Amino acid sequence: MPSDIFEKCFNFQAANELKKVGYYPYYHRVESEQGPEITVEGKKRVVVCSNNYLGLANHPKVIEASAKAASHYGTSCTGSRLLNGTNDLHEKVERKFAKFVGKEDAILFTTGHHSNLGALSCLVSKSEVFVTDKLDHASIIDGCRLSFGQMARFRHNDMDDLERQLIRYKDKGILIVVDGVFSMEGDIAKLPEISILAKKYGARVFVDEAHSLGVLGANGRGTGEHFNMEDDVDVLMATASKSMASIGGFIASKMEVIDYIRHNARSIIFTASLPPACVGAIDASLDLIQQEPERRARVMNTAKKMKEAFKSLGFNTNNSESPIIPLTVGTDMVVFKMWRMLFDEGVFTSPVVTPAVPEGQAIIRTSYMATHTDEHLNFILEKFKKVGKSCGVIA
Numbered sequence: 399m400p401s402d403i404f405e406k407c408f409n410f411q412a413a414n415e416l417k418k419v420g421y422y423p424y425y426h427r428v429e430s431e432q433g434p435e436i437t438v439e440g441k442k443r444v445v446v447c448s449n450n451y452l453g454l455a456n457h458p459k460v461i462e463a464s465a466k467a468a469s470h471y472g473t474s475c476t477g478s479r480l481l482n483g484t485n486d487l488h489e490k491v492e493r494k495f496a497k498f499v500g501k502e503d504a505i506l507f508t509t510g511h512h513s514n515l516g517a518l519s520c521l522v523s524k525s526e527v528f529v530t531d532k533l534d535h536a537s538i539i540d541g542c543r544l545s546f547g548q549m550a551r552f553r554h555n556d557m558d559d560l561e562r563q564l565i566r567y568k569d570k571g572i573l574i575v576v577d578g579v580f581s582m583e584g585d586i587a588k589l590p591e592i593s594i595l596a597k598k599y600g601a602r603v604f605v606d607e608a609h610s611l612g613v614l615g616a617n618g619r620g621t622g623e624h625f626n627m628e629d630d631v632d633v634l635m636a637t638a639s640k641s642m643a644s645i646g647g648f649i650a651s652k653m654e655v656i657d658y659i660r661h662n663a664r665s666i667i668f669t670a671s672l673p674p675a676c677v678g679a680i681d682a683s684l685d686l687i688q689q690e691p692e693r694r695a696r697v698m699n700t701a702k703k704m705k706e707a708f709k710s711l712g713f714n715t716n717n718s719e720s721p722i723i724p725l726t727v728g729t730d731m732v733v734f735k736m737w738r739m740l741f742d743e744g745v746f747t748s749p750v751v752t753p754a755v756p757e758g759q760a761i762i763r764t765s766y767m768a769t770h771t772d773e774h775l776n777f778i779l780e781k782f783k784k785v786g787k788s789c790g791v792i793a
Contacts, residue, residue: 419732421731421735423738424733426746432455432456433453433455433725434448435774437718437785438741439606444745444778445585446747446764446765447746447747447748447755448765448767450503450767451609451612451613451641451767452641452683452690452767452768454643455643459645459682460679460682461625463709464644465675467677468673477671479667483671484671485674487674487677488506488677492504492505495680496650498687499619499650500619500629500636501652502651502652503650503651503655503657505649505657505659506646507760508666508670509645510639510646510647510649512666513537513635513649513665514537514539516537516539516665517538517541517633517635518544518545518573519541519664519665520545521655522542525571526570526571527545527547527550528549528572528575529564529567529574529575530551531552531555531576532553532554533576533580533582535608537606538577538606555587563656572600572601574602575604576603576604577608578605578610578611578624579607579719579722580609580722581722582755583724584717584718584720584722584729585716586624586719586720589603589622589625590625590627602633604632604633605622606631607622607633607636608635608640608647611642612640612694613649614720615719616783617691618687618688618691620634632651632652632655633655634648634649634650634651638680642683644679646677647714660729684716695769696754696768697721697767697768700775701722702765704766707779711779712786712793713782721766722763722764725761725763726760728760732791733761735789736762739785740781744777745781748763749761749762749763
């Protein structure tokens, strides 16, 4: 008799075991807007795990633009972009985003995950190869797996290992895919070295700017601008769920590349288009990113202050260069315990455990917003010091 396909579901106990000891850190109910303080399950807590880097998710102009778009266009486009789901607001933000990042054209997907799924799965064909950083985001890996192409991976930010893979596949078409800012580590892709190798071996470069758009670069255009190498990025991806205070995702590139994606990416052809309220929020956020550069300066200054403070307390902050500062704690159970203690002390954080990180290198991922005040930051440091000592993570 064949086995029941639900057997693995009935045997899954990892979540229940954490719930029994009070350390379950996921799916906690948020009951307020996404600011530096939020109400989680009836209690106000300081947030140190949000991707709302510029603090635009509750900006009055963003809320107004979202409500205005819903009032004009309704709540849904009721179909895919390909058929009846494209309106003039979608086209407006595509033009605005392309102009902002200095590309010929852009296309807006319903989520950032869909952007990587759609673009990557159709850009690389059977005889071609993805070369990806081993710490690339899961959506990049998923997009590569949906393609008919091969996938080779190189050690994180290791340019010798990247070149080894490029030599291995030098006779094939190659797309190098990296995160601009790595979402768990907070460090930046070595774009100057990647670009040199890409040109040497005739490869194209795809950069996921999900955690760098709005944050890096003099104007917030991301990793390419940060290194003054925007023309070296052949395809740029950015999600709207971080600095653009909404949901959705853009792919920007040459006009012909975007037209190809528009007609071949399954995740845009077979998915309902982004609701007008979300597009209106993106529209306003793109303006604010350019009109209020002080937000970018504030969040980067905050990140620098917090990294130095955590290091002075004895925490290992790894190689963070962004508003994402991971603190290496140790075993998974220590991380879960530390998360619970911080949660009870009024600090809402993100625990990251295996397999997302190597065994014994679990982290508490912290991230910062332009709207964090000095009072918030001092409170965070006070609680991390107390809990870190209690858990034996710092002396």
